[in-house]
Amino acid sequence: MLRYVIRRTIQMVPLLLAISVVIFTIIQAAPGGPEGTLLDRGMFVDPAAIDAYRARLGVDQPIFVQYFKWLGAMLTGDMGISFQTQRPVLIMILERMPDTLRLMGLSFVVAAIIAIPLGVFSAVKQYSTFDFIATGASFVAIAMPVFWFGLMMQYLFSVKLQWLPVAGTVTVGVGGFVDQLKHIIMPATVLSMHSIAGWSRYMRSSMLGVLNQDYIRTAHSKGLSRRTVISVHAVKNASIPVVSVMTLDIARLFSGAVITETIFGWPGIGRMFIQAMHARDYPLLMGIMMMGSTMVVVFNLIADVIYGWLDPRITYE
């Protein structure tokens, strides 16, 4: 197993390098360059000043020179300096990290707590009213744009009922646990919606597959209670592929966070990404995109390792 992990980790290096080349090229392909945003505001009119500005940011050099400079710095842990704030990208990302992790973490936990029992009950009571409603609800959830669900939540709970604050993480001057909880409920619900729908569907089909297995019949015939058979024998085996899907989805939650944080004014990395995009802050965009991609690659490996660890039939060479 250790050899497998080491080999996979080594394989990640060329993959991440290729990813960085692709993202770097795409970000740099923007017509107008970073001075475009300044021109929009009518700040620089003197071409010499624009050239000086481009030279200061280093975007006047050929793209491959810029890339190798970026890569060289990256290898020493330096993700570059933000065009907008003139501050290190790494620091900016780390500052925003706690809020994003809090939101993603809560969404993940909530989604897992809801989705798995939902899937189990749907499978055990297949074609029952409960199964029908759960299936219908997950179809609706999957068909709903994340941002629109967020808007509807805001309209209902903030505008109409006035139970929850529209945006932000905390009320200035109030604070405290309850206040923070009130702020995080809506964004966490919105972010976890797709996961709940997807995972519960997945858990349901996985359970249905397991319930037809011989060992379940054996467990029943041994005289074990239905409850024990389901909770000990069936759920345990059925959750193996689901756990691996859930691990993969941790990285995918980041894409959802971009939209969710924007709607709820959540000061995390996702919202910073949108701001960086509008400002054409190449180093910051590059840093956030690389962080997102690295998460996908790393959680891919973790998912495979967990799968092999949970399912003894699988051995990695």
Place this chain on the structure above:
Amino acid sequence: MSEIMTDGQGMALAAEGITVKLRSNAKITWEKFLQHKLAVVASLFLLTLAALCFLAPLIAPFEFDAIDLANIRKPPSAKHLLGTDALGRDLLTRLLYGGRISITIGLTAAMLGTAIGTLIGSMAGYFGGRIDNLLMRLTDLAYSIPTLPLIIVISSYSNTQAVGIVMIIGFFSWMQTSRVVRGAILSVKENEYVTAARALGSKDRLIIVRHVLPNISNSIIVGATLGVGNAIITESSLSFLGLGVSPPTPTWGNMLMDSQATMSSQPWLTIFPGMAILLTVLCVNFIGDGLQDALDPTL
């Protein structure tokens, strides 16, 4: 009872007084699809909606860009069934016109993504070896970059016409299809009819198109259907961020663009376009579910 006797066996059996109904594959699939009530209802609803949208110039009560400053931000009424927006434009009219673009974007982007995915997946699966390795590493690469943020960056500086949006969404939604197609081809190409075709001297391209793809069309069709819904949602998310098709051309997405600011006073501007997206994608996914059951020969 309808009798279709097209071959000798049917004739022979008929001569013995036994009625035989030979059903084609397509007919079996169609009959199975009709059993999936939800998918049938969804198809009818979607066809009606699409027909209304595409006939918008004929049936819409107003012009989609008819500004009526005397009637701005009016809630739903008898004259304006779904109300009016900040420029007094009729929301129902704009929804119908917007549906034309949104549905077209969904269909074409899904077709593009499916075509790319099928091409890459079938080449990788059929040829195997180095080509497979190269193409699958390419798929891994595309799969590892978070898609939505990437699409956001690209649309932030490309021209925001419907064609551009279709290209962007299509070019970054092929990975799932290519993996599924590759897997399916790997199992199909071991079949004897493929060996037979090769022994008869058929060209690779012909074998893939004539013998392999029709046998894996189930998974391609189902994937493409789900792709339509995803593309509609992606377009709306981009438009919400101000990166989709630019106004005044209405799409369901860009009608929601500034809706957050006006939601407390004019909720209908947010509710109705979102409902249109939700219902359309829901129907598309129900149809995909129905097709999956209908096309699966083991069911």
